[in-house]
Ligand SMILES: Nc1ncnc2c1ncn2[C@@H]1O[C@H](COP(=O)(O)OP(=O)(O)OP(=O)(O)O)[C@@H](O)[C@H]1O
């Protein structure tokens with residue numbers, strides 16, 4: 633069930649790149665502490681949706697409200713300061729910096745005043761491998777290791793909402809599973825998440841609810857347990 637007032641609400645969102653109309657009348661909600669997956673094929677507008685939420689891209693019409701505030705006209709840094717964090721597509725770590733330095737970049741914005749030491753300990757207990765690799769240059773990590781560092785970095789700011797863009801991309805099957813286990817762990821720790829995925833089965837298996845985008849429109853939505861059974865899902869998925 634949704635909380636009465638969702639943590640995040642996109643209403644009537646229309647986003648353009650130049651003349652090209654990408655997101656069309658998009659309505660998406662994420663409740664407090666909820667795990668929502670955003671599915672869809674290539675170029676369906678998934679990353680554009682995350683960019684619209686963060687204010688990297690501005691919608692032509694519609695509103696983004698977050699934690700009781702209309703943030704539609706606010707900057708990306710304001711939104712991050714209010715409690716959004718992102719694990720971007722392809723992780724985007726600072727390659728020439730060590731793992732530790734990457735985590736520190738995420739901690740510059742410590743929202744609830746807990747000590748930095750406690751933050752590092754929390755990340756290291758969630759991802760023991762990150763601790764082992766803390767002195768290694770991020771650019772030399774494997775894809776799966778980079779995924780963990782990117783999640784750790786995002787969690788250093790104690791976000792209320794974590795946006796993830798295709799966490800399973802480029803990972804071997806065993807690491808995909810591990811990465812979804814970690815997502816579930818972070819969710820259980822109380823962080824709301826909007827997870828963009830093409831791996832529909834995996835994403836829905838851990839989500840509370842899901843949305844399916846096709847050419848910039850939400851064509852299906854519902855409880856994850858119901859979507860997973862949905863015959864149209866496959867069809868919608870193939871839509872471009
Ligand atoms: N900066 C941009 N300028 C012009 N067009 C863009 C820009 N960014 C994205 N697009 C176009 O918008 C459409 C949606 O892109 P988006 O990145 O949101 O898709 P996606 O669902 O994340 O796809 P993928 O699964 O491949 O990452 C695509 O056709 C893309 O080419």
Ligand SMILES: [Mg+2]
Pocket residue numbers: 678679680721797
């Ligand atoms: Mg994308």
